[in-house]
Amino acid sequence: MQRFGPRFQSPGARFGWGVLLAWAGFWLLMLAVGVQENHRNGGRDAWRPFVDYGSAALVATAVAVWQVREAARFDALRPEPMRWFGRLAAWLPPVALVYVGALYALRHAIYALAGSHYRHEPWGEVFLYETVKFSIFYVLFAGVHFGLRSYQAWHAERLRTAHQANLARQAQLAQLTQQLHPHFLFNALNTVSSLIHSDPDLADTLLTRFAALLRAATDAGGRPAQSLDEELELLEAYAQIMTQRFADRVEIQWEIDRDARACQLPTLGLQPLLENCFRHVVERRRRVTHIVVRARRVNAELRVEIEDDGELLVEPVIHGVGLRNLKERLHAMHGERARLTLSPRAEGGLTVRVELPCAC
Numbered sequence: 623m624q625r626f627g628p629r630f631q632s633p634g635a636r637f638g639w640g641v642l643l644a645w646a647g648f649w650l651l652m653l654a655v656g657v658q659e660n661h662r663n664g665g666r667d668a669w670r671p672f673v674d675y676g677s678a679a680l681v682a683t684a685v686a687v688w689q690v691r692e693a694a695r696f697d698a699l700r701p702e703p704m705r706w707f708g709r710l711a712a713w714l715p716p717v718a719l720v721y722v723g724a725l726y727a728l729r730h731a732i733y734a735l736a737g738s739h740y741r742h743e744p745w746g747e748v749f750l751y752e753t754v755k756f757s758i759f760y761v762l763f764a765g766v767h768f769g770l771r772s773y774q775a776w777h778a779e780r781l782r783t784a785h786q787a788n789l790a791r792q793a794q795l796a797q798l799t800q801q802l803h804p805h806f807l808f809n810a811l812n813t814v815s816s817l818i819h820s821d822p823d824l825a826d827t828l829l830t831r832f833a834a835l836l837r838a839a840t841d842a843g844g845r846p847a848q849s850l851d852e853e854l855e856l857l858e859a860y861a862q863i864m865t866q867r868f869a870d871r872v873e874i875q876w877e878i879d880r881d882a883r884a885c886q887l888p889t890l891g892l893q894p895l896l897e898n899c900f901r902h903v904v905e906r907r908r909r910v911t912h913i914v915v916r917a918r919r920v921n922a923e924l925r926v927e928i929e930d931d932g933e934l935l936v937e938p939v940i941h942g943v944g945l946r947n948l949k950e951r952l953h954a955m956h957g958e959r960a961r962l963t964l965s966p967r968a969e970g971g972l973t974v975r976v977e978l979p980c981a982c
Contacts, residue, residue, distance in 0.1 A: 641770065645686070649679040669736070677728045685721055686763060693767060700771060710764050714757060722752045807836070813867055828863050835859040847955065849982075850917055850924065851883035857892050857915070864900050872904050877916040885924040885980035888951040894944025895928045895974045903932030903971075924980040931971040952978060 656671035692713065699706040726740075726748065733740035742748055814832055817825035838856055854876075861874055896915070904911045916927040945962070952960035960978035967973055 645683070649675065649682075652679070667738070673729060673732050673736075677725055677732065681721055681725045681728065682759065684724075685717060685760075688717075689760075689763065689767060693764075693771065697771070700768070700775065703768065706768060707764060711761075714760055717760070718753045718756045719749075721756050722749055725752070813863065817867060824866060828866055831859065831863050831866075835863065845889055846951070847886045848889045849883065850878075850885050850887060850926070853887060853889070853892055854878065854883070854917075856890065857896060860893055861896060864896075864904075868900070868904050871907065871909070872900070872911050872913060875912070875914045877914060877918075879918040882917045882919040882924055882980070884982045885919060886982065887924065887926070887976070887978060888948060888955065891948050891951065891976070892926060892928070894948060895976070897944060898974070899928065899930045899932075903930050907932060919980055922980055924976075924978055926976040927973055929967060929971060929973040931967070931969070933970065948976075952976070 653671060653675045656675045657668075660666075660668065660671045689710065693706075693710060696706065696709050699709060726742070730740050743751070811832070814825055814828045817828065835856065838859065858876075865872055865874065892915075896913070899911070899913050904913075912931045914927070914929050916929070918925055949962045952962055956978050961976070963975045963977075965973050965975070
């Protein structure tokens with residue numbers, strides 16, 4: 623069962639089974655009408671309706687299968703319905719003759735095997751009546767068939783479009799992630815290089831930690847998104863490097879809710895937020911700067927905040943490679959459901975807030 627399960631569960635397979643069930647239901651309904659009519663006329667030879675409608679169902683199914691296969695040969699004409707119907711209508715006269723001939727030959731054979739004789743009107747009347755009835759059936763089925771093929775083509779095109787959009791979205795996320803690496807690399811190396819002459823031992827320690835951080839960031843950079851828990855490992859490694867340089871000028875407090883750690887967010891998305899605190903606040907102040915990294919899950923949303931208590935001289939705006947990159951990545955992943963906002967704190971400093979759906 624597992625071997626065939628995925629196939630039967632696909633939308634195309636479900637659609638095909640739906641058409642087959644509708645076709646079978648139609649002929650069962652016709653058979654029920656025939657049985658009821660035979661019963662009203664006396665009910666003799668109860669098997670006759672089964673032969674009459676069963677043979678009609680058999681031959682009509684063969685014609686329907688042929689029509690489906692024939693129509694597939696000129697599927698390119700589907701955008702031009704008149705030409706599509708014209709090609710199919712050209713087969714109507716010969717197919718009608720084959721249908722009537724096969725139908726009555728089958729009935730005569732079955733009746734003969736049952737030891738009976740199949741009586742009907744003269745052949746001229748039979749061919750006229752059955753041809754008109756078959757033509758109506760043929761045209762109606764062609765219309766239904768055209769509608770079904772058009773729907774399947776529309777559905778397939780919709781799936782292709784969605785798949786292409788998803789591939790483009792993944793490519794965009796990967797590109798944006800890779801754009802962040804040179805910026806991150808430059809700033810971290812600049813921090814280490816500034817200590818090479820003034821404090822070689824500390825520079826060596828920071829370089830070792832930076833190498834470990836770079837390996838982790840490179841591995842994570844292949845994924846457009848990762849869990850908050852994995853993101854915090856990189857962020858804490860970056861914070862260790864920066865606090866070594868500004869050991870007496872910065873304090874970092876971590877307030878992370880446990881149930882928020884599984885939420886997904888852009889890889890290396892929080893690092894530029896913390897980096898801005900060091901570049902625009904810590905480096906420019908002589909007294910201690912307090913930084914708080916906060917993350918919590920509110921219903922189905924992840925909220926991450928990084929705030930500092932520095933002096934805010936102008937209204938903050940989103941600019942620079944890191945923040946602009948993060949804003950674009952958030953929009954690519956979640957559209958309008960994700961937000962990046964910067965707001966001044968009443969007691970001084972700045973709060974950067976990231977809000978996005980919590981996808982685990």
